Amino acid sequence: MIDLDAFLQGESESWELTAIIDTALCVGAGGSSGSLADKPIVRNAQGQLLIPGSQIKGRLRHECEKLARALGWQVFYAPIATELCPNHTQVQPRFQQIYSVPGYKGYHCIVSQIFGDPILPSRLIVDDFICPLSVNELSEVLRPGVTINRSRRTAEERKLYLLETSPVNVQLEFTGIIHLLKPFTCDNSDYAKPLIYAALHRIYALGGSKSTGLGWLRWKPLPKLSPDDTAWSGLFAVPPHATNNIEVQSVVQHEAN
Amino acid sequence: MKRIELTITALSPLAIGRQKPGGSINEVEQYIPGSVLRGAIAKHILHRAGMELENLAANGGDFAHLFLAENPAIFQNAYPAVGKVGSKHQIVNNTIKVLPATAVSSKANPGFLPKGHGVFDTLIDSFCAEQFNHPYDPSSLKALAEGVDPRVEAYNSLYSQHDEQYCTHAATSRLLTRVGINRHRATSSDDILYSIEVLNEAFIAANENKNITWDNYVYRGYINVPNNSLAKKLTDFINNNSEVFRLGGSVSRGLGKVKITAKEIPLANDISSRIDAFNQVLHKRWQNWSDAFGDGRSPAGSDRTPNLISDTFTESLRERTFFTLNLHSDAILTDNWQHTTVISPEMLQQDAGVEDSTLQLHTAYSSYSYSSGWNSAWGLMKDVELVTNKGSVYLFSTQNRQIWENALSKLEWRGVGDRTCEGFGQVEICNEFHQVFRECAV
Numbered sequence: 001m002i003d004l005d006a007f008l009q010g011e012s013e014s015w016e017l018t019a020i021i022d023t024a025l026c027v028g029a030g031g032s033s034g035s036l037a038d039k040p041i042v043r044n045a046q047g048q049l050l051i052p053g054s055q056i057k058g059r060l061r062h063e064c065e066k067l068a069r070a071l072g073w074q075v076f077y078a079p080i081a082t083e084l085c086p087n088h089t090q091v092q093p094r095f096q097q098i099y100s101v102p103g104y105k106g107y108h109c110i111v112s113q114i115f116g117d118p119i120l121p122s123r124l125i126v127d128d129f130i131c132p133l134s135v136n137e138l139s140e141v142l143r144p145g146v147t148i149n150r151s152r153r154t155a156e157e158r159k160l161y162l163l164e165t166s167p168v169n170v171q172l173e174f175t176g177i178i179h180l181l182k183p184f185t186c187d188n189s190d191y192a193k194p195l196i197y198a199a200l201h202r203i204y205a206l207g208g209s210k211s212t213g214l215g216w217l218r219w220k221p222l223p224k225l226s227p228d229d230t231a232w233s234g235l236f237a238v239p240p241h242a243t244n245n246i247e248v249q250s251v252v253q254h255e256a257n
Numbered sequence: 258m259k260r261i262e263l264t265i266t267a268l269s270p271l272a273i274g275r276q277k278p279g280g281s282i283n284e285v286e287q288y289i290p291g292s293v294l295r296g297a298i299a300k301h302i303l304h305r306a307g308m309e310l311e312n313l314a315a316n317g318g319d320f321a322h323l324f325l326a327e328n329p330a331i332f333q334n335a336y337p338a339v340g341k342v343g344s345k346h347q348i349v350n351n352t353i354k355v356l357p358a359t360a361v362s363s364k365a366n367p368g369f370l371p372k373g374h375g376v377f378d379t380l381i382d383s384f385c386a387e388q389f390n391h392p393y394d395p396s397s398l399k400a401l402a403e404g405v406d407p408r409v410e411a412y413n414s415l416y417s418q419h420d421e422q423y424c425t426h427a428a429t430s431r432l433l434t435r436v437g438i439n440r441h442r443a444t445s446s447d448d449i450l451y452s453i454e455v456l457n458e459a460f461i462a463a464n465e466n467k468n469i470t471w472d473n474y475v476y477r478g479y480i481n482v483p484n485n486s487l488a489k490k491l492t493d494f495i496n497n498n499s500e501v502f503r504l505g506g507s508v509s510r511g512l513g514k515v516k517i518t519a520k521e522i523p524l525a526n527d528i529s530s531r532i533d534a535f536n537q538v539l540h541k542r543w544q545n546w547s548d549a550f551g552d553g554r555s556p557a558g559s560d561r562t563p564n565l566i567s568d569t570f571t572e573s574l575r576e577r578t579f580f581t582l583n584l585h586s587d588a589i590l591t592d593n594w595q596h597t598t599v600i601s602p603e604m605l606q607q608d609a610g611v612e613d614s615t616l617q618l619h620t621a622y623s624s625y626s627y628s629s630g631w632n633s634a635w636g637l638m639k640d641v642e643l644v645t646n647k648g649s650v651y652l653f654s655t656q657n658r659q660i661w662e663n664a665l666s667k668l669e670w671r672g673v674g675d676r677t678c679e680g681f682g683q684v685e686i687c688n689e690f691h692q693v694f695r696e697c698a699v
Contacts, residue, residue, distance in 0.1 A: 002306045002313065002320040004490040012501060045270070045431070045457040046471045053269075053511020054435055062440060079437055079449070103310035115509075119636075122509035128269055136467070176511075179501075181304065 013180045013193075018220040019051070019129060019206070021172045024141065024165035026214040027051055027207040037142055037164035039208070044128065047135030049166055051174050051206055053126040059206060060124070061115045063199035068110050071235060074099075076109045076117070084117040101184045113184065114192045123183065123192060129176035131166075141165050165214060173220075194231045197223060258481065258670065259488030262522045263495070265289060265335050265476040265504075269514035270433065270455035273505040274631075285430050285454040288415075289476050289504060291332035291586070291680020296633055297502050298332075298495070299324050305498075319490060328483045329678045330491070331671065334586045335478025336415050339460055340424035344372070346460050348475050351417040353426050355585050357688055358622040358648045359383070362412035362698075363397035365405040369416070369423040374399040375698030376412050376423070380581065380650060380691045381539050384620055385546040395695050413648055416690075423699045428474060429457045455512060478680075480519075481670055488521060495519040506631075528666050528686050532580050532658070535687040539579055542694070547571060578658040579619075580665065581687050582651040582673070587628060587644040588682035589675040596643040598623040600651050600673060608673050609664035615656035623649035644681070645674075650688075 027050075028039040035041075044050050061078055069075045074095050077083040091099060091107045099107040101120060108120045116122030131138075147159035166172055183190045200222050207215035225232060273286045273293055302320055303309045314325050323330045340349040356376070363374035374397045386393035396407035415426035437449025462472040482488035495502075496519055503513040582600060590597050592604055600608075602616040624646045630639040655661055665686050672682035693699050 001316055002302065002308065002318040004302070004319045004494045042433075045459040052433075052435070053509075054507070057510055058438060062438075065440075077440065079440075079446075121633075125503065125509045126511055127514060128511040134469075136469075182307070 012182070015178050015180075015223055016175065017129070017178060017200070017222070018173050018175045019217045020220065021166060021174065021215070021217050022169070023216045024143070024168040024214050025049070025051070025172070025207050025217075026143075026163050026165045026209050027055065028164060035140065035164050037162045039161070039163050041164040041166065043135070044130060048133065049131040049138065049172065049174070051129040051176070053128045053176065055206060056129060056176070056178075057115065057122075057124065057126040059203055060126070060196060060199050061111060063202045064111050064114065064195045067195060067198055067202075073110050075111055078111070078115070078117070081118045084112060085119065104184070110191060110195075114195065120184070123181045124196070125179040125181070127176040127178070129174040131172050131174050133172070138167060141167050163209065163214075191231060191235050194225055194229070194235050197225055258483055258524065259485050260522050260524055261480040261482060261488055261492055261495075262520045263294070263335060263478045263480065264338075264518045264520070265294075265478065266516040266518075267456065267458040267474040267476070267514075268500075268516060270431075270458050270512050271505045271515070272453050272455045272507045272512045275628075283453060285456055287428050287430070287456070288337060289335040289478060290630075291334050291478065291678075292630060292676075293504055294335060294478060294480075295324070295330075295332035295679055297504050300633060301498065301502060302494070319487060322484060322487055323482070323491065324678075330483070330487075331481040331678050332680055333479045333481070333683050334680045335476040337426050337428040338475040338477045339428070340417055340419060340426045342419050342422065342424045345463070347462060348472065349417050349419045349424065349426070351419055353415050353417050353477060354685070354688065354690075355583070355647045356412060356414050356416050357581075357583050357650045357690055358411060358413070358624070358646075359650050360412050360690060360693075361395060361409040363400040363406075364408045364410050365397075365400050367410070367412055369425060370399075370699055374403075376693070377695045377698040378691050378693045379695075380620075380622075380652065381542050382694065384539075384652060385543055387620070388543075389546055389550045391550065397698070398696060399698065428476075429460065430454050431457055453507060453512075492519040492521055524670075526666070528669065529662055531687040531689070532578065532662070534689070535581065535691060536579055538692045540574065543571075543574060576656055577615075577617075577654040578656070578661075579652065579654045580661070581691060582653065582668075583685045583688040584623075584645060584647050584649040585683040585685050586647050586672075586680050587626065588647075588649070588673055588684075589628075589642050590645050590673070590682075591675065598625045598643075598645040598649070602653070605653065605673075609661070609668050611660055611664045613655055613657050613660060617654050619652045619654060621649070621651045623651075650691075 026039070026041065028041050042050060042052060065075045065078070074092050076086055085106050096107065099109055101108050101113065104120050106119055108117055112120055114123050141164065143163045143165050145161050145163060147156040148154070149156045180192055183192070200219065204217065205215045206217060209215070271289070273289060275284045275286045313321050317325060336353040338348050338353060339346050342349070357378060357380065359380040360376050360378050362368060362376040366374045369376055379393070379395055382395065383393045395409055397409050400407040416423055417426060432452045432454055434450070434452045437446040438444070439446035457474060459471045459473055461469055463470040480491065482491060495517055499518055500516050502515055502517050504515050505513040507513065590600060590604070592601060599621045602618050606612060606616060626644055626646050627641055628644045629641045632639050669684055669686060671677055673684055674682035
């Protein structure tokens with residue numbers, strides 16, 4: 001029996017986050033127009049710079065997968081749809097019960113239960129992170145690059161390219177909101193928050209050409225859980241029969257700090 | 258019965274897909290379909306209640322009354338409220354309507370005055386011409402005055418009246434390109450480059466001396482709720498959760514973020530005056546044609562067969578009441594289990610629950626398209642339906658007006674055809690644009 005008056009206020013949890021770009025940011029994709037660059041930077045309808053929610057979400061998932069795997073969980077690989085839908089024999093017996101979600105067929109790993117898979121909807125909703133400066137306040141920055149022929153150690157023919165980036169060293173702030181919806185089941189502890197908090201601390205750079213110095217960032221103070229939070233302890237205590245030799249407690253507490 | 262007006266402000270791009278059979282591009286709708294609104298609100302209610310997987314048909318409370326009852330709430334399409342007034346775009350508060358299929362504009366410079374050559378309606382004139390056995394081939398007077406090509410063609414658009422001036426409404430779209438990342442190599446993955454067409458979230462509201470002011474796109478839609486107390490509950494629920502709804506696809510990746518505000522508005526109860534105004538104009542126009550071309554008989558010396566309808570039409574004109582049905586959204590029409598694009602008198606009587614042997618369909622302007630979609634609750638693709646396009650016009654007449662007024666009022670409330678609760682088949686009786694003639698194009 002559903003009564004609309006019974007739930008008037010929202011129940012999802014939201015965190016407003018701000019990333020400060022220490023270097024230049026290069027988030028782009030083919031198909032954009034309006035620039036001479038081979039890889040134009042992505043903007044919203046107003047021309048403001050943004051980091052797409054899809055990138056933040058993908059990066060968060062990647063970090064959560066690494067953490068969960070290090071903590072002994074069996075994690076299915078994204079974004080490969082077939083691997084995200086394993087059959088009975090592919091799931092370790094000790095996870096089969098935890099990875100079953102009532103009403104949704106198949107098995108869904110601890111990360112899929114947060115970020116979704118081809119069967120399960122995502123609990124995490126990530127908005128685009130937008131830099132509020134208008135397009136007129138930011139000049140177009142084109143960064144030329146050239147590929148070197150390793151044999152001759154000279155510039156390769158027809159391999160001069162232009163990347164569009166944000167201005168360098170101006171500490172641009174990108175702000176967005178991450179929403180976390182209710183868990184699918186009430187039986188198990190909710191490991192979403194500790195995983196996401198830890199994952200956020202592990203994101204040091206976003207966008208392309210990170211290895212060449214673009215997109216390095218720091219976060220404005222991130223939300224934290226106290227080290228004695230029950231979710232933390234649940235995260236490394238489960239699965240009950242897991243026999244991993246990793247010092248998970250120290251890893252988790254390091255992330256919390 | 259209550260009507261709730263929804264004002265939907267786009268806070269991020271909207272990816273509202275329009276899947277068509279055989280298409281390889283994920284196109285975007287230019288408005289928010291009622292089915293998307295209905296699905297988003299239903300999903301959020303179920304999520305809040307934690308009852309997403311239960312059968313609520315028997316004892317679902319407010320949810321069952323809103324979505325599963327015999328007379329469920331009707332979620333109509335939300336059309337863009339950003340109109341082009343003069344050379345500027347602005348948010349218009351007036352009702353947004355669909356131009357009838359009979360509206361035409363100059364091919365050389367289409368559009369409303371003063372920028373275009375003007376738009377006018379051809380329904381009444383072509384109907385009169387047909388009765389008088391005359392061909393009807395209208396031209397644009399303004400184009401003639403300017404000495405350019407005067408031919409006209411159908412002008413399909415959303416429109417509203419703002420300060421006595423007509424303006425078109427449209428949403429703009431752009432392509433977002435995304436790439437999948439190979440987790441092992443941390444670089445772009447093979448074969449995962451894709452583009453999503455999305456509705457823009459902002460438009461230029463003012464552009465003076467390089468000072469550009471932006472405003473968010475706004476869409477306006479309606480929900481018809483049969484129960485007054487339920488309408489109040491739904492309005493409060495939407496307003497208390499105004500920023501949590503997500504519309505369309507890719508919502509977990511930043512798209513589809515909207516702010517919805519709801520407001521109860523009074524029901525329009527002016528069908529009678531609309532029918533009166535339409536008939537007065539039709540009679541007057543018929544008189545003009547009659548003055549020019551006689552009583553409708555074939556011209557002297559002509560070997561054409563006299564039109565029996567027009568022979569008797571002048572005499573019976575005063576006995577009959579004419580009304581039009583204008584589709585304000587796509588409709589799914591079936592006749593004897595087969596898809597059709599014409600509302601026959603029998604179908605109308607059945608839909609309206611009225612028996613009237615004098616009901617007559619004079620003319621129908623309609624075209625078709627295909628529609629599909631994704632049902633999140635099922636986790637399956639919806640059936641591909643043949644739909645009659647919005648803007649279609651059907652001209653009926655009857656000798657028993659009194660039994661139709663109430664029925665037509667209910668029809669406007671509920672709609673015609675199938676899946677009306679998802680916004681399909683919304684109709685308006687006697688759209689006022691039929692009274693805009695060639696010599697006074699707007």
